[in-house]
Amino acid sequence: MQHIIDRFLKYVKIDTQSDPKSKTTPSTEKQWHLADLLVEELLEIGMEEVSIDNNAYITATLPSNLNIEVPTIGFISHFDTSPDFTATNVNPQIIEDYDGKDIVLNAHENIVLSPDYFEDLLQYKGQTLITTDGTTLLGADDKAGITEIVTAMEYLINHPEIKHGKIRVGFTPDEEIGRGAHHFDVEKFDADWAYTMDGSQIGELEFENFNAASAKVIIKGKSVHPGYAKNKMVNAISIASEFLEILPPEETPQNTEGREGFFHVHHIQGSIEHAEFELIVRDHDKDHFEKRKQLLRNITDKLNSIHGNCITLELKDQYFNMREKVEPVYHIVEIAKEAMEAMRVTPIIKPIRGGTDGSQLSYMGLPCPNIFAGGHNFHGKYEYIPVESMIKATEVIIKICELVAKKAV
Structure with missing residues (x-):
């Protein structure tokens, strides 16, 4: 547990807020700070074909460890955070063995995260929560997704007994301002399909979103x-x-x-x-x-x-709504559902009341359903994430890789 906590905290403490008024990609210079760090980490854990382009789009490969043809799949997350609320000096708090009561985020400002208002908190009683200090957002959207992807790839590299095909990962800037897929090179990514790890509560599995x-x-x-x-x-x-x-x-x-x-x-x-x-x-x-x-x-x-x-x-x-592009290849949703159930996670299949990079990528030729990353109350001071949800998301990624390989045999 501590390993995934440490990685997540390292990411969220880096301010990567995007700016809709900017004309550059990435829209803010500070997004490069995390992008460069991610490139270093991907190389350190043993990923191959690690690259970053002039717009800060990162891709990397985990080669297949099988001698048969297996579909190439991808996992994608964004590293920018929302411009809706400040992301400067994020100071996360760790609440161990949550007791189901009010959490005082900031005593001086009387900012309280309460299950009386945020009822979802109660389903995480007894778990470890990471919250804000009441003055910034947390950044679990979508640094939790990045944490889970990197951790899953690291686990697969360290456990070659788990058989898998070729896996591609991608990290993007500016998703929060609707530009996350604008410069994504789908042809270069070269995956049969992918999953964005950008959903909210544990179990979410989404293949339709708003037209926007x-x-x-x-x-x-x-x-x-x-x-x-x-x-x-x-x-x-x-x-x-x-x-x-x-x-x-x-x-x-x-x-x-x-x-x-x-x-x-x-x-x-x-x-x-x-x-x-x-x-x-x-x-x-x-x-x-x-x-x-x-x-x-x-x-x-x-x-x-x-x-x-x-x-x-x-x-x-x-x-636009990615359902039109995902339904013809609905087996990719079924694989994610099967992976969740294998990890004792109850799938919650529902439409996204928002958008992800996956919606645009699906129309660019890369079908891309969305999987939970685990956080709640994104884009504000009441944001939190249960560590156990991040662990489960990591396990789901690993299981998807394993299932795709098994189905190809």
Whole structure:
């Protein structure tokens, strides 16, 4: 247990927060710090064909130890952390033999991780938890996945009696800002299929995700003295409010679950002369997704007809539901399910209410379901991960490699 804890803590203490405003890849220079370390570690544990490109994409190979043809499989995780919450000076806390009660993350700020609010905590009673100190995120998304992949490869190298085919691993930057697969060389990776280790709680196994788009609404107003503004002033703030009021109030992240889609406004700023806001559009159903985007266009057209063409809508697709690409090769999901059951993990097959590199990679020709990494409450100060979940994820990776080889015999 201590070995996997030490590796995880080493990774999360390195700030790798990505930046959606940056035009470079990786989007932040500090992501290189962990990327370079990972290259060193992969070489140290004995991986072959270890490489890192100019965009910080890392790949490596564990050669087959069989003399028969076995499908080449891959395991992929991202090393950036979310820009939603600070990742500077991550100071993890280790809670051994968790008693099921409140965990004080930060006494000075009265920040408490409580099972009264986060009920999932109770399923980990008696286990070892790693939490934040209440001032940063933790970074289990997705440094837990990297920890598990590196640890699994190290175990296979040290236990050649476990037979496996060729295994490829890949670590990517900028997944949190939707660019994790943008420069991924699928042809060079040369795997028949892969798995992202980027899910949440133990047991998660996902092969469908949201269709996703981003939108930016820009409103140009006209500032006139309020005492003489009739039929002259165009208040960009008021028009922004009018736009948002037309969106269905029940179709937001806090009011939806399962396969229900939503609109999510995450940034807004404004003055009388200029206002803008950004939102994301999500839906598992392709037709519903297209209707959501059309609603934004319709609102824009309606308000422009009223207020004189003052609104610009920038709408961009980000990624699509990978189910369409994975279902034709559903046996790769079945193998992961079998591996979990062999490790006494109950599979939880459900749609991702988010996205992973795997969604884009599947459309790039690399079918790529998503497997749990073990963390909870990503992107904030209440993030935590049970060490036992990381161990189980590592065991699942090893078992998948073993099962693929056995099925090829």
